[in-house]
Amino acid sequence: MSDIFSRIDHSRTADEVVGQIEALILEGVLRPGDRLPGERDLARQFEVSRPILRDALKALEMRGLLTTRHGGGTHVADVIGQVFSKPVMELISTHRKAAADYLEYRREIEGVAAEYAARRATPDDLALLDRIMARMEEAHGSGDFQHEADIDVEFHNAVGECAHNIILLHTLRSCYRLLSDGVFQNRLLVFTLPGAREDLLAQHRAIHAAVKAGDPAAARKAAMDHITYVERAMAQAERSGDWQRVSRLRLKQRAGEQETARRRGQNETGAATRESGKTTP
Missing domain, CATH: 1.20.120.530 (GntR ligand-binding domain-like)
Structure with missing residues (x-):
């Protein structure tokens, strides 16, 4: 992530860090799932001490705006979902x-x-x-x-x-x-x-x-x-999808009817042949 965070110009408190990250989330610059830079890099961009940064990130996590994944860094929470x-x-x-x-x-x-x-x-x-x-x-x-x-x-x-x-x-x-x-x-x-x-x-x-x-x-x-x-x-x-579904069912049904008729015809032919054999002198 490129440097999108600005140095804190005033008293360099956790509240000011919180406010800047909140604004970035609200304005859509930071999106759900976006990973924040590492602690050292983020502290450098804000020009605040790492204890102040940790306090800010903890406050944002407690409010459900950030989430920390074990071994995976800090991410913007799924607030849109x-x-x-x-x-x-x-x-x-x-x-x-x-x-x-x-x-x-x-x-x-x-x-x-x-x-x-x-x-x-x-x-x-x-x-x-x-x-x-x-x-x-x-x-x-x-x-x-x-x-x-x-x-x-x-x-x-x-x-x-x-x-x-x-x-x-x-x-x-x-x-x-x-x-x-x-x-x-x-x-x-x-x-x-x-x-x-x-x-x-x-x-x-x-x-x-x-x-x-x-x-x-x-x-x-x-x-x-x-x-x-x-x-x-x-x-x-x-x-169109419904028409295709109905057409497919019709085709399947007609094919089944034809197969049934074919088998019926074979059975009738076989029966006639057997009957003919019985009556042959």
Whole structure:
């Protein structure tokens, strides 16, 4: 991890270290699972003594913001995962209306995020978005659906970061967590539709271009149009999948009927032959 921590300018107390790490977590600079530098390096960046640093890290761990792994260092705790409790996540995964409501909510909130991103993205934000977009283009060329879907989520996360609104950022991250945790098992169905991967890539390009151009209205429209497309494509993919399931069952049933008829015909022929043998003088 590069030097993202600043020296403490005032009394160099544990509270000031705590406040700086809290702000980095809240602003989304430090993400769940990120590992903090070692104690010596971290104390050097803050320019505080190691006892002060230990007190700060202990306070953050007691508040559930950091976690220490034996032999594995200090990491940012999984604070985002706690937005949706496990029972709620299980309910969402088993009710179709929840999936529809999820996309409806995402359409509105991502429209706002893209609009804010177009207004507020810094040159560094845009550089990060450029890199993610380039990786998405590369993944698209590879034909790896799972990798493409993972970068899709990363792209939307980055747009949320560009919006520079703390509440929006963490709300979006909690939404995307449902995807990364596999709550919506059918999310890859869209990628199987003819032409869908090309359409999705074009939509991400449109969002990216509008944010880079600083066009809030276009960015909002592009983001909302994207989710509307996903809604329709998901419905189509599910219908197509259901049609395929029914067609497969029909084929299996017809094949079974034909096999039964064939065997019945063989049995009748055999019986007739045996009967004919009995009556032959």
